[in-house]
Amino acid sequence: MVEEEFARFEERGTLTVVPRSAGGRRIGSDPGQLLRHPVTEFLPPPGAVDRLADAYAREGLLVEARTGAGLTVSGGNTLLAEVFGSPVRPVRNKYIRGSVRYETRAAGPLRSRVLPELVDDVQVPRSGFELAVSATPPLPRTDRFLRLPEDAVRVAGAGPLHAAGIRGEGVRVVMVDTGLYAHPHHRAHGYTTSVVPALAAFDPAADERGHGTAMSALLLAVAPRAELTMVKMANEGFSFPLAAFQRAVQLAPDVISCSWGTLRAEPQLHLEVADAVRRGITVLFAAGNGSTDRPSAMFQSVATPGALTVGGAHLSPGGALRAADLASSYRSAVFPGRSVPDLSGPCGLLPHGDYIVFPTQPGCLFDRRNSAYDGTAPDDGWLVSSGTSGATAYAAGVVALAVQRGVGGGRALRAEDLADACLPVTEGVTSTGDACGGSCPNEAVGLGLLTAGGRGA
Known part of the structure; x- marks a missing residue:
């Protein structure tokens, strides 16, 4: 199953597109700015996300999700390289043990050829981890289980x-x-x-x-x-x-x-x-x-x-x-x-x-x-x-x-x-x-x- 998933994402990549804000303020690598400035100062002007989504769709990319703050697009890696300058390939995460987990990585710099004046940044999205306890040998149970509902x-x-x-x-x-x-x-x-x-x-x-x-x-x-x-x-x-x-x-x-x-x-x-x-x-x-x-x-x-x-x-x-x-x-x-x-x-x-x-x-x-x-x-x-x-x-x-x-x-x-x-x-x-x-x-x-x-x- 994981091998099939790898093959699919080897061929097709996913990217985050961050639109340029209306006033030029950007989160960059410092989300702590959200304590100092209203969130609206980081948002793009009305219609910018829709314009980007429409333009990427015309290029053949799939717009997977979009909000007033940004959008996620996916496409074959040949197309990603044409539109954003680099393919995106999966790499195994070596720190997660007990299961095979992959992240993705761009082969080179990313920038949007489409409507570059509306785009602040193009990023490879991070993977996530569900919060669970690692398996350990069983110990005597002193508390009964809770049953649902x-x-x-x-x-x-x-x-x-x-x-x-x-x-x-x-x-x-x-x-x-x-x-x-x-x-x-x-x-x-x-x-x-x-x-x-x-x-x-x-x-x-x-x-x-x-x-x-x-x-x-x-x-x-x-x-x-x-x-x-x-x-x-x-x-x-x-x-x-x-x-x-x-x-x-x-x-x-x-x-x-x-x-x-x-x-x-x-x-x-x-x-x-x-x-x-x-x-x-x-x-x-x-x-x-x-x-x-x-x-x-x-x-x-x-x-x-x-x-x-x-x-x-x-x-x-x-x-x-x-x-x-x-x-x-x-x-x-x-x-x-x-x-x-x-x-x-x-x-x-x-x-x-x-x-x-x-x-x-x-x-x-x-x-x-x-x-x-x-x-x-x-x-x-x-x-x-x-x-x-x-x-x-x-x-x-x-x-x-x-x-x-x-x-x-x-x-x-x-x-x-x-x-x-x-x-x-x-x-x-x-x-x-x-x-x-x-x-x-x-x-x-x-x-x-x-x-x-x-x-x-």
């Missing part, structure tokens, strides 16, 4: 809202992830879902990694009547998170849920996220399972101002809450003064976070990999896992309930809108060394464990 509803305290008809009806949620397999679990609960591939090369019926199918089940457990669209950003070997996020924005949802980060820095993604928030979309990103946003790091979490970052809190069988030692917390190196996470969702503990039973695509990457330690078969369509990925999907479900209730009044929700719905977490230490210190809010979990109760949710 009932235990997610219990943890969120969402039962009374569900009984009152607050189940996410009419709320448009987009999850950007690895795909959504038509699992019997989803059909049995009557969930309304659809899949949009970020690139035409992706099969919308498959979830080769299985991460997205699992995350969608947790989101829908909390908000079972939300209108969920999965924007598939990956197959087994390749991923294109920026194009997928752009595609998500095109769908004009109320909420975008992102349980992933990027390999190396992707400044243009921050501009897209900031503009989505400006448009009134609530965007959630996972804080990470040990990753941060240090620019020099391979694995980059995303902490764009205005997005809600989600950390991890662990609820024991006896009801005790503590910061999950699997989850990240950090002070952003990209956005000075930004503390991550803003709030937290349910998350397992080290060494392997086996906490929630998830449906997934039978025989997919995660089904095979997790079976080494979670007690399930490698082809049964079930896995046991958790992390800030699941915490984010859960939080997105809670946010969908809040949107249905009118919280935010049509604007993107802020952390303070949800403060009254957060349970204090005062014990525990995160994977990055922050302790709760006996009080909450704190640097380890932010406002605490988000629930569906209180004024804000």
Whole structure:
């Protein structure tokens, strides 16, 4: 399967086109400017993206996604070389172990021959990584598993809202992830879902990694009547998170849920996220399972101002809450003064976070990999896992309930809108060394464990 994917992307490449802004201001390699200037100062003049999209289409390129901030195009490598000066070829990432992952790289400098006066930059998009725990030998289990949907509803305290008809009806949620397999679990609960591939090369019926199918089940457990669209950003070997996020924005949802980060820095993604928030979309990103946003790091979490970052809190069988030692917390190196996470969702503990039973695509990457330690078969369509990925999907479900209730009044929700719905977490230490210190809010979990109760949710 991965060999077939490699052959496809060896022939066909994908590029990000960054239009020139109306006033000449550019993100470049410093997205921290979004703290100092309004996002509108980085956007192109009206009609510029449409002009570029039309011109590239006339050249024979496929416009995969476009927003008010930029666009993603793809085409055969001979054509890319003619239009942009270089082909784009796949290269294997040697740092990700346990699976074969590819990035892409241009053979030479990139510039647009088409409408160059409208183009600030042409870039090879970064790949992404879904936030998951590495497999380790099994240890005696001291905590029972959470089952979906009932235990997610219990943890969120969402039962009374569900009984009152607050189940996410009419709320448009987009999850950007690895795909959504038509699992019997989803059909049995009557969930309304659809899949949009970020690139035409992706099969919308498959979830080769299985991460997205699992995350969608947790989101829908909390908000079972939300209108969920999965924007598939990956197959087994390749991923294109920026194009997928752009595609998500095109769908004009109320909420975008992102349980992933990027390999190396992707400044243009921050501009897209900031503009989505400006448009009134609530965007959630996972804080990470040990990753941060240090620019020099391979694995980059995303902490764009205005997005809600989600950390991890662990609820024991006896009801005790503590910061999950699997989850990240950090002070952003990209956005000075930004503390991550803003709030937290349910998350397992080290060494392997086996906490929630998830449906997934039978025989997919995660089904095979997790079976080494979670007690399930490698082809049964079930896995046991958790992390800030699941915490984010859960939080997105809670946010969908809040949107249905009118919280935010049509604007993107802020952390303070949800403060009254957060349970204090005062014990525990995160994977990055922050302790709760006996009080909450704190640097380890932010406002605490988000629930569906209180004024804000």
